[in-house]
Amino acid sequence: MTVWLERNLPRMVLAPSFIAVLIFVYGFIGWTAWVSLTRSKLMPRYEIDGFIQYKRLFASPRWDTAMDNLYIFGGLFICISMVLGLLLAIMLDQRIRIEGALRTIYLYPMALSMIVTGTAWKWIMNPGLGIQEMVRGWGYESFTFDWIVNPDRAIYAVVIAGIWQSSGFVMALFLAGLRSVDGEIIKAAQVDGIPTWRIYTAIIIPSMAPIFLSAFIVLAHLAIKAFDLVIALTGGGPGYATDLPATYMYAMAFSRGDLGQAASSAMVMMAVVFAIVVPYLYSELRAKPHD
Amino acid sequence: MAPILNIKNLDKAYGPVEILKDINVAIEPGDFLVLVGPSGCGKSTLLNCIAGLEPITGGSIEIGGRDMTSVSPKDRDIAMVFQSYALYPTMSVAKNITFGMKVRGVDAATQEKKLKEVAHQLQIEPYLNRRPSQLSGGQRQRVAIGRALVRDPKLFLFDEPLSNLDAKLRVEMRSEIKKLHHRLGATMVYVTHDQIEAMTLATKIVVLKGGVVQQIGSPAEIYNRPANLFVADFMGSPAMNLVPAKTRPNGQGRLIEIRREDGAPIVLHDHHAGDLPDEVILGLRPEDVAEAGFRAGEDVQEAECLIDMVEPAGADTYVVSRLGGAPFTARLHAETVAKPGETMRLAFDLAKVSYFEPQSGARLN
Amino acid sequence: MTDIPLSTQTSVAGADRKGWSTIALRWLLFVMLGLFALFYLMPLFVMVTTSLKSLEEIRTGSLIALPRSVTLEAWRTAWSGACTGIQCEGLRPYFWNSVLLAVPAVLISTVLGALNGYVIAQWRFKGANIIFALMLFGCFIPFQVVLLPMARMLGILGIAGTIPGLIFVHVIYGLGFTTLFFRNYYVTIPHELVKAAKVDGAGFLRIFFAIFLPLSLPIITVSVIWQFTQIWNDFLFGVSFSSAGTQPVTVALNNIVNSTTGVKEYNVDMAAAIIAGLPTLFVYVLAGKYFIRGLTAGSVKG
Secondary structure (H helix, E strand, C coil): CHHHHHHHHHHHHHHHHHHHHHHHHHHHHHHHHHHCCECCCCCCCCCECCCHHHHHHHHCHHHHHHHHHHHHHHHHHHHHHHHHHHHHHHHHCCCCCCHHHHHHHHHHHHHCCHHHHHHHHHHHHCCCCCHHHHHHHCCCCCCCCCHHHCCCCHHHHHHHHHHHHHHHHHHHHHHHHHHCCCHHHHHHHHHCCCCHHHHHHHHHHHHCHHHHHHHHHHHHHHHHHCCHHHHHHCCCCCCCCCCCHHHHHHHHHHHCCCHHHHHHHHHHHHHHHHHHHHHHHHHHHHHCCCC | CCCCEEEEEEEEEECCEEEEEEEEEEECCCCEEEEECCCCCCHHHHHHHHHCCCCCCEEEEEECCEECCCCCHHHCCEEEECCCCCCCCCCCHHHHHHHHHHHCCCCHHHHHHHHHHHHHHHCCHHHCCCCHHHCCHHHHHHHHHHHHHCCCCCEEEEECCCCCCCHHHHHHHHHHHHHHHHHHCCCEEEEECCHHHHHHHCCEEEEEECCEEEEEECHHHHHHCCCEHHHHHHCCCCCCEEEEEEEEECCCCEEEEECCCCCCCEEEEECCCCCCCCEEEEEECHHHEEECCCCCCCCEEEEEEEEEEEEECCCEEEEEEEECCEEEEEEEECCCCCCCCCEEEEEEEHHHCEEECCCCCEECC | CCCCCCCCCCCCCCCCCCCHHHHHHHHHHHHHHHHHHHHHHHHHHHHHHHHCCCHHHHHHCCCCCCCCCCCCHHHHHHHHCCCECCECCCCHHHHHHHHHHHHHHHHHHHHHHHHHHHHHHHCCCCCHHHHHHHHHHHCCCCCHHHHHHHHHHHHHHCCCECHHHHHHHHHHHHHHHHHHHHHHHHCCCCCHHHHHHHHCCCCHHHHHHHHHHHHCHHHHHHHHHHHHHHHHHCCHHHHHHECCCCCCHHHHHHHHHHCCCCCCCHHHHHHHHHHHHHHHHHHHHHCHHHHHHHHHHCCCCC
16 A cells, blocks of 8 residues: 555646646637637537637637737737847847846846836826827927827837837846857857957857747747736727737627637637747757656 | 575566566675676666666566565665765755664664764764765765665665766775775675776676676686677777687697788687687787797797787787787787887787687687 | 856957957947936836826926925825725735735645656656646646636636635646746756665655755745746736736736726826836845746746
């Protein structure tokens, strides 16, 4: 009995978590997938009725806007965060005496809730009393910065706040990458008389490819899940101008009472994440099967 | 005397991959058994199986006359020393040594007494309150041995305990382990990839390759009469010279003909050679080749050889020529006059010769 | 886990050539770094100054001006008087909701993650790696995909709209990360340690408590900080699974900011936002190193 217990204790310890994950992750994904194939409205129904919800979804102009916004937001957010993060990391890598303090400053927004970030930027960017008014107060009467209330520009306001929140994190990742490059290679290059900028472009940055990939995955993941930032900053508005898939899904699930739409939009989000994350995870786990 | 460790028909596989195949080994109390072989030969796995840290797929393991095949490690009456020392990093040296006793519920006074004994024996008293991270490699090694000693087990298991030490320390610790073995009269099983360690420590050696036992025997047997080409090549440094040769009967014994690229073949007459096939691999250790005149006897045969290379090694000088298409090393006096490019008369002591079957590699004489 | 070497070991900036162009470049570098620092600090600065101004001063003054007369009125209102819809109790009750929610959820998920990581890294059995991969993947799903069934499940379990319900949700979806942290940490500890302890007679739990747990302080810190930040800052689960009295602070903050009744009190909004952000900011300033480790561990695995 005790031998049996001792032998099986590891499995028994892991079992509850494993079962929880099976049910609450995979079971729930299955449930959502199922419901996305039904005509569920306010209450879930379980008679499968084909891809009607997906047809509705792709025909919905609001979803169209949400997906367009995801491309704009995701694209700009990822690219600018990466470029900015890399730039900051390289600048910080130049033996700056106050590096620690600067790093803390660049990274602190990551500790904040997106709701806090959204609230702050909503105030800063509001045309009545924010930046626009401030610059006008300096004498530039025609200065306009009304992105947050301008349906054509509002999504870019979300991008600004998103970058402010996340670029410091990319900086930290890249800085770690820069510092982990084999010192002897750099010394060898310096002995060969290669200029500093060439050392970066020809040696260090190419060797950081895995970090670029990691940063991309994390940022893409943040972009797809972006929900609270939009809620706090624009509430999805003006109108539906800053709707993202996440806010669309939430609206369908909790204010519109359209479970079918909520489920199918969640599945589409899931598919997008799958397409990005699965190859990455696969290669990560393949590369290091044990340790 | 009943064997203290008796391994019968042991098999070990991970899924379809066979790690150990039909291992049979038995040792007597007081034996020092060394498991030696190249990395990946299964020697550490075998030790883990003896310890009960790895389940076995077939066969049985007896320790002290009891079947221990499915007994958990803590009840096998063993103690083990690991390559990485495996000291508990957050515990002091003293706690490391007494942890096992504490787990077993040994009373504090006995723990203290045993700790003192062992600490004295290994001269680690000054560091009893330190953490492992504050110790040097050699000190850690002593603590790891101390942790095993307090157990007073039937069987000590050592898993490459010296391979993380530098060369000088390794030699020191090696002789200390040997002394310990004598003093305690304990039975030890010791895994190493270092054949010198195996030779110096063992009373019995098991040579493993690819999970199969190649030879079991005393160090002298293994060294002088290797069972096959693998053992011949693996044990001894520099390695045994192994060259292809042709044989033919010649009255009493046989003539051994070794091809040379730069001249007529060498023909040696082995008076005591029994029945040999026409083609063999001849094996002769470097110390069994001397300068002509330094060794005499019926079995010493001489021949002129062209010297390729001379490697002075302090106490000896190694002289390399080419025989049978392979380098052939002779271990000569430090003062030898051999020079590369010149010829020299060498004496081959055929009393020590080994013959192997070229295909199977098995010993023929 | 990849530990990021934040100490400068091999910086490329090396050769000290004292040309004027080098000096100019150096100055440019400092100016750039300073400007970026301003960019990151500006919102915090604006939040703090706004929260200390009166509404009157906000209307008449400039966004970035320092307050002429400092008043803590907005902070008082934000803490105990601001309206989140119908109720006007300020953030205080919701702040405590978040504490009551975060503390148990962080502890439970960290303990479970430690045990899971210990099993997966040191007691490998057939299928353990597959289980790990399945758990790891759970970290990456967009939570929208579990929102609907979870809402129903909480109802079935009778904990819908309660703090225990939210704790449950956060533990479940935090497990993947905590397990990942501990697994990656324990995987670097040689297996011989477990073997030695087994020979010494210690069992599964004894080895964990006597040997592994005392080693784990750094990774426990990482896990606690990561989980605390995640749970404190969560909005999606909070807004989906809480009811009127059990909302966490992020949801309450959003309600205060977006409540349509009465005049817009920007100073109260800012004070509330700072209050909601303070705990995680505090943790970040106190233990930034571990915070960064958690962030990077989630992305740079191996």
